[in-house]
Amino acid sequence: MNAAEWHAACDRRLAELGVDPREARRLADDSAAEALASGLHPAELFGPATAYATSLASAARQPLAAPLARARGPVVLRLAGVTKRYRRREVLRGVDLVLRGGEVAAVVGANGSGKSTLLGVCAGSVKASGGTVERAARIGYAPQQHGVAPYLTPDEHFRLFGAVHGMGARKAVATGTRLAAGLGWRPRDTVAGKLSGGTQQKLNVVLGELDRPDLILLDEPYQGFDQDSYLDLWAQVYAWRDAGAGVLVVTHLLHDLDKVDHVLELQGSEDR
Numbered sequence: 520m521n522a523a524e525w526h527a528a529c530d531r532r533l534a535e536l537g538v539d540p541r542e543a544r545r546l547a548d549d550s551a552a553e554a555l556a557s558g559l560h561p562a563e564l565f566g567p568a569t570a571y572a573t574s575l576a577s578a579a580r581q582p583l584a585a586p587l588a589r590a591r592g593p594v595v596l597r598l599a600g601v602t603k604r605y606r607r608r609e610v611l612r613g614v615d616l617v618l619r620g621g622e623v624a625a626v627v628g629a630n631g632s633g634k635s636t637l638l639g640v641c642a643g644s645v646k647a648s649g650g651t652v653e654r655a656a657r658i659g660y661a662p663q664q665h666g667v668a669p670y671l672t673p674d675e676h677f678r679l680f681g682a683v684h685g686m687g688a689r690k691a692v693a694t695g696t697r698l699a700a701g702l703g704w705r706p707r708d709t710v711a712g713k714l715s716g717g718t719q720q721k722l723n724v725v726l727g728e729l730d731r732p733d734l735i736l737l738d739e740p741y742q743g744f745d746q747d748s749y750l751d752l753w754a755q756v757y758a759w760r761d762a763g764a765g766v767l768v769v770t771h772l773l774h775d776l777d778k779v780d781h782v783l784e785l786q787g788s789e790d791r
């Protein structure tokens with residue numbers, strides 16, 4: 520399939536999925552411009568045309584209503600009786616969760632209740648004191664802090680994180696740029712330390728999703744986001760979910776909770 524045929528297949532699929540023709544035109548034009556700018560064949564950049572059109576359509580719909588009945592995939596995260604102690608201080612006690620591909624779970628709790636600790640345990644960067652953690656092999660993690668290197672530009676981040684996943688430099692930059700566009704951000708040649716807090720957080724999220732993970736862990740991903748960026752992020756979360764990933768997201772925003780499949784509320788030892 521040459522590039523023109525790929526774009527035609529993408530257009531056909533967007534029309535089949537009932538995307539508004541003007542919105543479909545805009546999405547198709549954006550995709551064509553990105554592919555041209557990257558110098559890559561669109562299939563190399565975006566994957567199969569029909570799958571890409573399906574994820575575009577899903578993001579375009581921005582389904583902020585309660586989740587509909589959907590097919591669930593295999594378990595991507597299983598926590599059983601997870602505990603965490605820092606010295607004698609118990610932060611997590613007996614946390615259980617089963618998250619499947621195609622599901623979104625929210626982690627909520629007061630400041631200090633252990634949300635970031637739990638995400639670290641899920642990601643494998645924090646060792647649990649007890650219980651078991653099973654996770655998918657391909658995970659993406661956007662931590663609350665230290666997710667980006669202040670002296671590197673966004674493209675340097677994409678190349679570095681891409682290399683970790685065995686991705687070539689050009690593909691990593693093109694993929695990072697495309698994912699950033701989904702969050703309404705066009706990366707420029709500025710070191711991360713000079714970006715606004717919200718834009719640094721977008722970089723953090725993009726790095727977490729660079730390698731199409733099966734499990735995506737987001738620790739308060741929209742600190743500093745404006746309203747549009749917030750909606751873009753939820754559209755992305757739904758697109759990952761619809762593509763079969765499981766998403767675990769820490770949030771303080773109660774109105775997020777009607778959009779998810781599971782809510783895990785942590786009590787924190789200060790409250791007990």
Ligand SMILES: Nc1ncnc2c1ncn2[C@@H]1O[C@H](COP(=O)(O)OP(=O)(O)OP(=O)(O)O)[C@@H](O)[C@H]1O
Nearest residue numbers: 605606610628629630631632633634635636637663
């Ligand atoms: N490395 C560490 N060593 C000792 N105590 C720690 C460590 N990391 C976190 N803690 C403590 O564990 C508790 C839970 O911290 P954590 O950051 O997981 O909470 P949180 O729910 O994410 O908080 P917030 O809502 O403020 O982000 C806090 O009391 C914190 O001080």
